[in-house]
Amino acid sequence: MVSVETAPVVSVDPVPLPAPGRGADLRVRVSAPVRGAELPIILFAHGFGSSGRAYGPLADHWAAAGFVVLQPTFRDSRTLGPIPDDPLLWRYRVEDMLRVLDNLEAVAAAVPGLPGRLDPERIAAAGHSFGGQTAGVLLGLRVLDPATGDGADLADERVRAGVLLATAGRGGADLNPAAAARFPWLNPDFSHLTAPVLVVAGDADSSSLTTRGPDWLTDPYHLSPGARALLTLPGAEHSLGGIPGYDAAETTDADPARVRAVQTLSTAFLRSALHPGNPEWEQARAAFADPALGRIEIK
Template sequence: MLRRSVLALALSAAALAGCGTDAPAPVSSAGTRDLELNRGGDRPLPTTVWLPDRAGAVPLIYFSHGLTSQPSDYAALLSAWTAAGFAVTAPKYPHTWNQAAEYDADDVVNQPADAQYVITGVVEALTGRIDPSRVAAAGHSAGGITTVGLFSGSRDARLKAGLIISGRQMPQPAPFSGTAAPLLFVQGRLDDTVTYEQAYGAYNEVAWPKAFLELPEGGHLPHRDDPALVAAATTDFWRWSLNDDGAARARLPRVAGLTDQL
């Protein structure tokens, strides 16, 4: 039986609207940049960067897509983060995106190294627009597994926070390691692809500040099952963890039922 130390509440979109009236007004997007990155060999990493319409250096959120997906499949969620003032970048992974010439689900084990390469490339290509001291990672499904890898066996010391949507640990789990970084898990209770037990098991292995958002009626796509809830909760998580926004931190328990471990 799972040890339910977490208060995993999921509010309806209507309740969310009532709780979020004191949130900062969004900013508009300044558009996108496309970068043709390549880690060598058979690892081309065409990457899109969404930039907010905001002067100066901004935090960067690195996003990893799921199997047979692509970054544009998550446009609504990524746009919400950009509108809040964050740069968001996402590559198409060479062997797991939906038009991969040689599809290989097992290639997910190589994606944390791809992620580190892309983060470096984006920071260098957008010098002055990206704040390298405020970088985070997020991902869905296989991208969530990739994200867990970036905080465990392939720890990237640049990462200040992480978001795992419908994700679990790698097939051969490694301990979470390095400097503590807050992690938010978002999981549908009815997910039969990455099960609730797998996601909660990964959460239980984290010794850092952490939170777990459960969607009781959600499946493998919680960001589509309740887009308003997931967008609001994750955006406030970024505002707090990357911008040290105390007001955003204060809103989180009302929006997502976070544990007192965050």
């Protein structure tokens, strides 16, 4: 078997998807292993202001591990210009994710050798920071209107599992007033998130958005009935060691060992979640025995 580190991968960017009414086509980066069939899919949501061209350490690893990784670029990406001041940005992101799911054949057709090799029955959603909330919505998370308390159910049954990386916790009194005013969508309800999820948080990720400390980023685990595991990385800040890019300027806690932990454990979790009976997650947990690198909590 070809090792994950050396398995050849092909990436195509951009793959444009027509999006009437959106103002511009949706651009998607696609990364896939050169070989293999019945390939599971990871639909990845980037952080606020980032783009589908970021997160190479994750996308490259997952693709080499046998996943097809789809990375849309959302309207809040700085690569598209100034970020719109729009309280529905969170919803536009979800619509873009659904647009990708609705056009899997067209996406595959844009990549040489990929048509006919996808497994549409095994789809996961993953995301970092704001992207974690975006992915979470497809898994059952609901964004509550701060005025009415209502939250639409936008979960998609095609999405079977997820990985939420450095994802915001509860809103309301847990937000500082400036964050609540600027980002009204930071008001999640996790009680309907029942799909199997791995949550990853850094215990040094002190967000300016919250009145709490780094434990705020563990809410998606503690408050989601579907969350199966929490990986806490000691000393990790919001970039979790460097997942946004190989040389991303926002990485303030660069640590290749942390990135490898996220790569390895997220891969194992998704393989087992998408293929019931697959023992890789249990094996990876058993092998991950260095508390200085990370702690795994299981429900």
